[in-house]
Amino acid sequence: MSIKLYCFGESGHSYKVALALTLSGTEWEAIHVDFFNGETRSPEFRNNVNEMGECPVLVDGDVKLTQSGVILDYLSEKTGKFGGSTPEEKREILRWVLWDNHKLSGPGGMTRFLMNFIPEEKRPREVIAFTKARLKSAFKVLDDHLADRDFLVGDSITNADFSCCCYLFFEEPSAFVRADWPNISAWLDRIAAQPGWQHPYDLMTPAFPPRS
């Protein structure tokens, strides 16, 4: 029985896991979640899948896990890949995963949602401007860290990279303007050059027609 991932194409948090599964050569199948019609917030989803009302959720036989950072850690234990090789590297990976949740993908995913997936007249302009400014500070931390490194931790790709890159491959309007951040851009190219890499919309079904 292969691993199942509750996910949807527009979800960067799901993409972290979909990418780790794919690059590790693990068999998996996507269970599409109808996020934009409220599936994750329904009582059924909260009671049976995830009380936190979020994607991704991974099911591996009897094991059901939520929170992408937990799932990435579990997969590294299972596959021996992407989790770092020393206690120091493992801590450094967790550090970037936590920072990402708090400062990068957390507000980044929300801002992308507000800028793209609600009707234009309902978009809260002040909120979008505020979070865009905060995200700029996060992009600067990431860009500075990548000035003299190929990947965020150690010499090869890890869960830290999967976590932090997850919303940066989408082409829709967002706070991230790739041309402004040369070190991040070069790092995204290195991630996309990994054997087997695929765009989020090729790994998971999007709800909306992708814009190019």
Add this chain to the structure above:
Amino acid sequence: MSIKLYCFGESGHSYKVALALTLSGTEWEAIHVDFFNGETRSPEFRNNVNEMGECPVLVDGDVKLTQSGVILDYLSEKTGKFGGSTPEEKREILRWVLWDNHKLSGPGGMTRFLMNFIPEEKRPREVIAFTKARLKSAFKVLDDHLADRDFLVGDSITNADFSCCCYLFFEEPSAFVRADWPNISAWLDRIAAQPGWQHPYDLMTPAFPPRS
């Protein structure tokens, strides 16, 4: 040489660690950071203490760690306390720590800052209203989870509790209204009843005179 913690009284993220250190009976000393005058965002702090420009930072001899979730995990390895006893418990603790960073303390700390620590005329009303509404959803997840449990994971206090409670003991105006969330309120009482528990402003020096 005792453990040093870069922190300040108003920082809930620092309080997570200060509380874990105190309740584990570990000797530690606070190094006060002048956050409100920009110390964490200064080039000196970024270059010498934390490139992410954040508190807390823990220094234990040659080990320097940032991100409260990483520090809590490190302290559990060192003291054998609060980290869970099975792989399942450890994953469940990490799950709540990540959720907290993304949905609870991350936006909660920011909203508290906007509501209290900038001049009233500069407070972004639309942003505050927006994040307050989102935080209500997070409080509901926490309150529901605590309906039939004393602590978030297992039968006793863990890093999951330290992480999620960290901004909820402050008395200043915030998105959190304790009377609205009976299960959270009872859980905060259980945390405050732990031997040695102290309020954030008693463990760390605040920059502003506390309001009561």
